[in-house]
Amino acid sequence: MSEPLNVLVIEDSEDDTLLVIRELRRNGFSPKWKRVETAQELEPLLKSHPWDIIISDYTLPNFSAPVALAIVKNLCIDLPFIVVAGSIGEQLAVEMMKSGAHDYVMKDSLARLPEAVRRELRDAKNRAERKQAEIAVSRQLAAIEAATDGIGIVQNGVFIYINRSHLTLFGYSASEELIGKSWKTLYSPEQIKRFEQDIFPKLEQDRLWRGEAVSIRQDGTTFAEGLSLSLTKDNLLIRVCRDISALKQAQDLLLYNALHDPLTNLPNRSLLTERLDLAVNRAKRLQSYRYAVLFLDLDRFKVVNDSLGHVVGDQLLIAVSQQLQRHLRTIDLVARLGGDEFVVLLEEINNTDEVVKITERILADSQTPLHIDGYEIFTSFSIGIVLGSPKYGRAVDLIRDADIAMYRAKKQSNNSYQFFNAAMHTQAMNRLTLETDLRKAIKHQEFGLRYQPIINLQNQQIIGFETLIRWHHPQRGTIDPDDFVPIAEETGLITSIDHWVFYQACQQIARWKSQVNHSDELRISINFSVQDLRKSTLLQDLDAILSEANLAGSAITIEITESILIEDIEQTTELLSQLAAKQIRISIDDFGTGYSSLNYLHRLPVHSLKIDRSFVSQMHANNSNYEVVSTILALSKHLGLTAVAEGIETPEQLQALKKLGCEFGQGYLFAPPLTVEAVEKQLCQNNSFVV
Structure with a gap:
């Protein structure tokens, strides 16, 4: 195989150059070459190309080998320089060799050129390696003395060399204080025993050891030492050491x-998982060992954050974490998972009653108001409890089941607890299956719409319809929205569903307006979630749908729940104002079940209130629900809003609402949610809207 060779040829004769190149090729070289004739050409090429060798004629019309060699030396380039001349006297040849040329070859003896090239390439390589070695040794010696690490050499158990950093590290001022002394001077008897029994045997085997030790300075103080030991072939022990006390402190921090929550200083999920894994394994080994896991969620924490601000919210979490710790023993652990969620690990429990007592103490204590930043804040918890058993194999399973039980407690009531059971897990799995099926339902359009008439209670005419979605599951049949809408809201799928509902409802009301007599004033009500209002393209999407249906905004009522109003009052007000500008009406659904909208109601561009069915269904003369309905109707009149009562099922309820001055209502007394065909039949019957 040919040897690659980068050749710079200084020659005025192209024929002579080709003879040199041919000779190199004939003898196993694969040369890449450039030919120059002047100093002006030579210097740039020397700087810009990596050459292996220079082959130069002695005399050129405007140049010469001595001048070329001087240029090479001035540039401090160590390249083999071979003179190839037609005739050169012995004296000139000697002078060239003294000046730095490496060899000369007569043009009539080019056969010896390849061997000269190989020899000079070998010599150049050796020179380069020797130079690098000398530089490396020089640098190493300088580095050892300048090193910030302490470096010492031990022979036969005593120091024979130490650098300045080693002296300083151990508190000595002169090398004579340690040279000739035993390495044991720097360590306690316990550490010496560790070196002799544990470290040195490994060092003998591997010739290298790295680790930590506790060392003693000259003044008797100790420090954490990072130490690297290496054993040379002639059994010299090389020590490289440094003070790692600050590093150890930083590592500990x-x-x-890494294992604690930065806000509350409680253990975080990582540390909790470690402790739970230990408990799981211990329960498998020891039949007598019992433990429990409590998953705690702070009820209504979002209200505090939204109304009083995140600073107060953070202070509340800190106060709650301190409150929780008061109820635990030293062997127990309370961790913050994030947000307003905490987990308590109770270890070495004797029975379930003990867990119940601790849980009830936590719930009772949470009823005492906390005073934070001038506010009196009442808190409560929803707590899920899992009793540890050998069946659990992972910490995540414990947390999962306690979380499931916590959600059951939250649905039950605030400030309550629930123990986990297998049925809860089954329900959670069913919920997960339902979520998966819901994603498929959106893709395959398995939804349908029903329309419940909204009635003028005075003349019982239809004034509009509320749009209600139904899911026609291919295996489970029709699924009620109460069973899948909360899942859609939690997973973010609700925006896709509501977009589809809005489109279909707009298309439908547009068809009714064009096909049915006396239907010009009909309105369609459509429910929106908080996620719909947060959608950045909401206004553009509504404009596009209304435009496609050739429908005015005045035909649409958007229903939002009362709780949406406090999410971001400024942003919500701006958005509702933009909707109102499009003549879209805004109705507050389930009014009376919320907690803060009265503070903002007068500021919002709202057109109507829907009285929640829970008040209407239990409304009897002079009872509390009757008073609530009466108050809502009075409030709506005062603010100039219309009111719609939901869930009217009996003539008595209808009469009571009419007596209180309620204008509109809906419910099974008039009609259930209807199919499109049933609506059209009702609208066309006797050309009347009377129900």
Whole structure:
């Protein structure tokens, strides 16, 4: 195989150059070459190309080998320089060799040129390696003395060399204080025993050891030492050491931060998982060991954050974390998972009653108001409890089941607890299956719409319809929205569903307006979630749908729940104002079940209130629900809003609402949610809207 060779040829004769190149090729070289004739050509090429060798004629019309060699030396380039001349006297040849040329070859003896090239390439390589070695040794010696690490050499157990950093590290001022002394001077008897029994045997085997030790300075103080030991072939022990006390402290701090919540300083999920894994394994080994896991969620924490601000919210979490710790023993652990969620691990419990007592103490204590930043804040918890057993194999399973039980407690009532059971897990799995099926339902359009008439209670004429979605599951049949809408809201799928509902409802009301007599004033009510209002393209999407249906905004009522109003009052007000500008009406659904909208109601561009069915269905003369309905109707009149009563099922309820001055209503007394065909039949019957 040919040897690659980068050749710079200084020659005025192209024929002579080709003879040199041919000779190199004939003898196993694969040359890449450039030919120059002047100093002006030579210097740039020397700087810009990596050459292996220079082959130069002695005399050129405007140049010469001595001048070329001087240029090479001035540039401090160590390249083999071979003179190839037609005739050169012995004296000139000697002078060239003294000046730095490496060889000369007569043009009539080019056969010896390849061997000269190989020899000079070998010599150049050796020179380069020797130079690099000398530089490396020089640098190493300088580095050892300048090193910030302490470096010492031990022979036969005593120091024979130490650098300045080693002296400083151990508190000595002169090398004579340690040279000739035993390495044991720097360590306690316990550490010496560790070196002799544990470290040195490994060092003998591997010739290298790295680790930590506790060292003693000259003044008797100790410090954490990072130490690297290496054993040479002639059994010299090389020590490289440094003070890692600050590093150890930083590592301890990093480890603490990695395992603790920065706000409350409670253990975080990582540390909790470690402790739970230990408990799981211990329960498998020891039949007598019992433990429990409590999953705590702070009820209505979002209200505090939204109304009083995140600073107060953070202070509340800190106060709650301190409150929780008061109820635990030293062997127990309370961790913050994030947000307003906490987990308590109770270890070495004797029975279930003990868990119940601790849980009830936590719930009772939470009823005492906390005073934060001038506010009196009442808190409560929803708590899910899992009793540890050998069946659990992972910490995540414990947390999952306690979380499931916590959600059951939250649905039950605030400030309550529930123990986990297998049925809860089954329900959670069913919920997960339902979520998966819901994603498929959106893709395959398995939804349908029903329309419940909204009635003028005075003349019982239809004034509009509320749009209600139904899911026609291919295996489970029709699924009520109460069973899938909460899942859609939690997973973010609700925006896709509501977009489809809005489109279909607009298309439908547009068809009714064009096909049915006396239907010009009909309105369609459509429910929106908070996620719909947060959608950045909401206004554009509504404009596009209304435009496609050739429908005015005045035909649409958007229903939002009372709780949406406090999410971001400024942003919500702006958005509702933009909707109102399009003549879209806004109705507050389930009014009376919320907690803060009265503070903002007068500021919002709202057109109507829907009285929640829970008040209407239990409304009897002079009872509390009757008073609530009466108050809502009075409030709506005062603010100039219309009111719609939901869930009217009996003539008595109808008469009571009419007596209180309620204008509109809906419910099974008039009609259930209807199919399109049933609506059209009702609208066309006797050309009347009378129900």
